[in-house]
Amino acid sequence: MNNRMGRQCNKVTAVIERNDFDTRRQCTIMIHFGNFGFDLRQHFIRLLGVEGQIFGPMARTYGYALAGALIATFTVTPVLASFLLPEHIEETETVVVRILRRIYTPVLRWALDQRKKVVAGGVIFLLLTGLLSLRLGNEFLPALEENNYWIRASMPPTLSLEDGEAATRKMRLILLQHPEVITVTSQHGRPDNGSDASPFSNVELFVPLKSPDEWTKGMTKEKLTEQLQKEFQAALPGVTFNFSQYIQDNIEEAISGVKGANSVKILGPNLAMLEKLAAEVRDQMSQVRGIADLGIFPVLGQPNLNIKVDRAKAARYGLNTGDVNTVIQAALGGTIATNVLEGDRQFNLVVRDGPEYRDNIEKIKHIKVGYTTSNGDNAYIPLSELAAITLDTGAAWIYHEAGARYIPVKFSVRGRDLGGTVAEARERIKKNVKLPLGYRMVWAGEFEDLKQAKERLEVIVPVSLLLIIGLLYCLFNSMRDSLLALAGIPFAIGGGIIALYVFRLHFSISAAIGFVSLFGVSVMDGILMITYYNEVRLHGMAIKAAMLHAAEQRMRPMLMTAMSACIGLFPAALSTGIGSQVQRPLAAVVVGGMLIGPVMLLVVVPALRLLFLAKEDDVLEEKKREII
Numbered sequence: 001m002n003n004r005m006g007r008q009c010n011k012v013t014a015v016i017e018r019n020d021f022d023t024r025r026q027c028t029i030m031i032h033f034g035n036f037g038f039d040l041r042q043h044f045i046r047l048l049g050v051e052g053q054i055f056g057p058m059a060r061t062y063g064y065a066l067a068g069a070l071i072a073t074f075t076v077t078p079v080l081a082s083f084l085l086p087e088h089i090e091e092t093e094t095v096v097v098r099i100l101r102r103i104y105t106p107v108l109r110w111a112l113d114q115r116k117k118v119v120a121g122g123v124i125f126l127l128l129t130g131l132l133s134l135r136l137g138n139e140f141l142p143a144l145e146e147n148n149y150w151i152r153a154s155m156p157p158t159l160s161l162e163d164g165e166a167a168t169r170k171m172r173l174i175l176l177q178h179p180e181v182i183t184v185t186s187q188h189g190r191p192d193n194g195s196d197a198s199p200f201s202n203v204e205l206f207v208p209l210k211s212p213d214e215w216t217k218g219m220t221k222e223k224l225t226e227q228l229q230k231e232f233q234a235a236l237p238g239v240t241f242n243f244s245q246y247i248q249d250n251i252e253e254a255i256s257g258v259k260g261a262n263s264v265k266i267l268g269p270n271l272a273m274l275e276k277l278a279a280e281v282r283d284q285m286s287q288v289r290g291i292a293d294l295g296i297f298p299v300l301g302q303p304n305l306n307i308k309v310d311r312a313k314a315a316r317y318g319l320n321t322g323d324v325n326t327v328i329q330a331a332l333g334g335t336i337a338t339n340v341l342e343g344d345r346q347f348n349l350v351v352r353d354g355p356e357y358r359d360n361i362e363k364i365k366h367i368k369v370g371y372t373t374s375n376g377d378n379a380y381i382p383l384s385e386l387a388a389i390t391l392d393t394g395a396a397w398i399y400h401e402a403g404a405r406y407i408p409v410k411f412s413v414r415g416r417d418l419g420g421t422v423a424e425a426r427e428r429i430k431k432n433v434k435l436p437l438g439y440r441m442v443w444a445g446e447f448e449d450l451k452q453a454k455e456r457l458e459v460i461v462p463v464s465l466l467l468i469i470g471l472l473y474c475l476f477n478s479m480r481d482s483l484l485a486l487a488g489i490p491f492a493i494g495g496g497i498i499a500l501y502v503f504r505l506h507f508s509i510s511a512a513i514g515f516v517s518l519f520g521v522s523v524m525d526g527i528l529m530i531t532y533y534n535e536v537r538l539h540g541m542a543i544k545a546a547m548l549h550a551a552e553q554r555m556r557p558m559l560m561t562a563m564s565a566c567i568g569l570f571p572a573a574l575s576t577g578i579g580s581q582v583q584r585p586l587a588a589v590v591v592g593g594m595l596i597g598p599v600m601l602l603v604v605v606p607a608l609r610l611l612f613l614a615k616e617d618d619v620l621e622e623k624k625r626e627i628i
Contacts, residue, residue: 055513062517097556107603108551112544115607122491122604129494136497137417137506140450142581145221146245149207151175152259153232154240157301157396161189161200167236168203174231175207180215180224182208199396206246222414229292240295242412252445257401258297260410262422262445264429267406268438271299271395274407277439281409284428290416291425297408302396305361309387317371317381324386327369332358361391401442408444417506422447453509464516468523476530484612485526487605492522492597499592503573505585514589521565521594525558525601533609543613551606558598566594 093101111118153171155164165188172184185206190198209221225243232241242260244252252261264285266277278296285291307328309321329335334352341347357363365384373379383389399406413421422443435441465486472482496515500507533550541549572587 055510058513093556100559101552101555104555104602105552108548108606111603111607112548112610115611118604118607119611122600122608125600125604126490126494129497132501133497133507136500138419138450139413139417139506139508140446140453141508141510142506142585143245143248144581146247147209147211148246149205149209149225150244150246150249151205151207151228152242152244152249153203153205153236154242154295154297155201155203156238157199157201157298158303159201164188164200164203167239170235171203171205171232174235175205175228178224178228180209180219182210225414240293242293242295242410244412257444258399258408258410260293260295260408260445261412262418262443262447263408263410265399265401265406265408265442265444266435267401267404267440267442268436269405271398271405271407273436273439274405275300277433277435278407278409280433281429281441284432285409285411285425288421288425288428290413290421291411292414293410293412295410297397297399297410299395299397299399299405299407300393302394304392304394305364306390306392307364307383307387308390314386317386319369319371319386323371324369324383327367328383331367332364361389365389406442418446418450419506450509453512457509457512461516464519468519472523472527475527476534480612481530481534484609485523485530487608488522488526488597488601489519491600491604492518492593494600495596496589496593498596499573499588500585502592503584503588505588508585510582511585511589514586515593517586517590518593518597521561522597522601525561525598526605528554528557528561529601529606529609544610547606547610547613551602555602558602562594562598566591 151171153167155167168186168188172186175181175184187204187206189200189202229241229243232239244261248261249259253259257263257265264281266274266281268274268277275296275298282294282296286294309324311321314320314324326335330351331353334350336348337351338349339346340349352358353367357367365382367383368380369383369386370378370380399408426443429441469482469486472485473479476482476485493515496511496518500511505511529550532554533546536546536549537543569587569590572583573591575584575587
């Protein structure tokens with residue numbers, strides 16, 4: 001039905017054992033450069049992968065817009081102002097600003113008089129938001145709603161293609177019973193070209209859904225998924241299902257390397273031990289709340305017909321192992337008897353024994369092997385007299401990663417955050433599953449991407465702050481003023497944390513981008529305050545009076561700056577339509593930071609700055625008295 005390039009590459013490397021390292025390396029390069037645009041030559045502090053592709057265009061647009069605004073400020077804006085502004089300008093305040101000023105000025109005076117209490121209250125606010133952040137879950141990125149299902153069913157691995165048709169038909173009928181479903185398209189087995197290395201026991205179902213406005217009242221996708229899971233389990237016991245979405249499934253499979261959103265890869269040399277360890281890991285993970293679609297990709301279970309030639313017995317009849325193998329090949333697999341010409345085309349004519357002579361192990365034991373007797377005549381002996389013939393269980397799949405065999409345990413997370421779920425699962429596995437020497441465990445999928453993105457953010461955020469401090473120092477030529485301009489950032493971050501908690505959102509890379517974007521607006525408000533404070537101080541005004549005047553006069557531009565960003569993203573923070581899941585955390589963080597941050601910036605931060613500046617002023621006055 002659909003051959004997806006990144007998926008083919010993963011599956012080819014999963015089953016090929018010979019030259020696996022080179023094949024895996026080529027496949028990884030193709031995934032990195034083809035599907036996601038990863039570039040290992042780029043600097044390590046850049047956002048890469050899925051998050052880079054999603055937020056890269058936004059960052060570039062934001063940067064281009066600021067660059068254009070900066071150029072317009074020094075070129076077009078002054079020219080337009082000279083034409084459009086009147087010669088005599090009088091500043092007037094609107095009714096709203098006057099009301100806000102009447103409320104704000106008394107509060108500001110009280111805050112500056114009681115600055116120690118106000119600063120203590122601000123510290124308590126930061127501590128509370130810090131504790132609140134511990135209650136936030138964390139995930140890589142919210143699942144982007146595509147309004148469809150991509151359901152994968154894994155039946156018993158020894159099931160034939162014909163035997164799986166009835167189960168596939170039953171799956172389609174169960175799905176079509178729900179009015180939310182438009183249609184169902186199933187893919188059973190593997191593509192004809194063999195590019196998708198799936199067994200005959202694999203079924204993939206594409207289920208487009210109607211618009212949510214047409215759904216049954218009170219029905220949500222979470223409820224529908226739960227209902228389908230129960231109906232599938234009741235009708236098809238022993239079959240494991242994985243619920244995903246069409247695009248999401250492509251990305252998840254390319255990330256984790258297996259057919260699942262996340263996976264635990266147990267690496268080691270022995271396949272039987274790998275299956276034993278996988279069963280123990282699955283049992284522990286099944287007890288973790290939030291784990292769904294849990295299943296093992298078995299590596300054993302393939303029936304193997306083993307024919308081991310006894311060299312000594314074959315030699316008694318004047319045969320070697322090659323002679324016996326030639327007979328087995330011709331009888332079971334077929335051999336080329338002649339060529340057939342049809343016009344200008346030539347075909348090989350392959351012959352082998354009929355099905356009635358090879359459809360069970362007893363008939364295979366009676367396959368006749370010819371040999372020459374001592375007097376030169378031809379005679380035949382049953383194959384069972386020359387070889388040990390057994391029906392054993394062998395390897396169905398051999399997965400490889402980094403030159404080692406592994407078995408994957410796939411799982412999804414629903415109804416809980418990814419980070420907390422995986423942390424609990426890892427703790428249980430660490431306590432209850434003992435890995436023998438030579439075996440190790442790797443967590444792949446969304447959790448691995450979350451971990452890598454966090455590591456990059458741990459570099460990006462400090463670098464961003466250092467660059468901001470450098471720019472501020474170039475502006476103020478004072479480290480004290482530069483740090484005071486940053487004083488509003490913690491309060492803006494606290495507002496973002498409160499917004500995530502109120503909107504019941506997890507901390508994700510989207511929310512992290514929102515927190516980084518708060519830095520700029522908070523610093524801009526700080527620049528407005530400190531610049532005007534320094535200006536009035538140059539005119540000889542006292543510290544307290546200068547801070548009061550600066551905060552009072554800069555209230556309007558600071559509120560306008562914050563509210564414009566807040567109002568612009570408020571609809572995105574409340575949106576629930578298809579495609580809104582990725583933007584909601586970012587918008588919620590900015591809205592929360594711009595609602596709560598300016599309030600703290602206008603009340604607590606002036607008191608905080610005055611607390612430090614007053615101490616410095618006291619030191620200067622003491623030095624003056626000493627000199628006198």
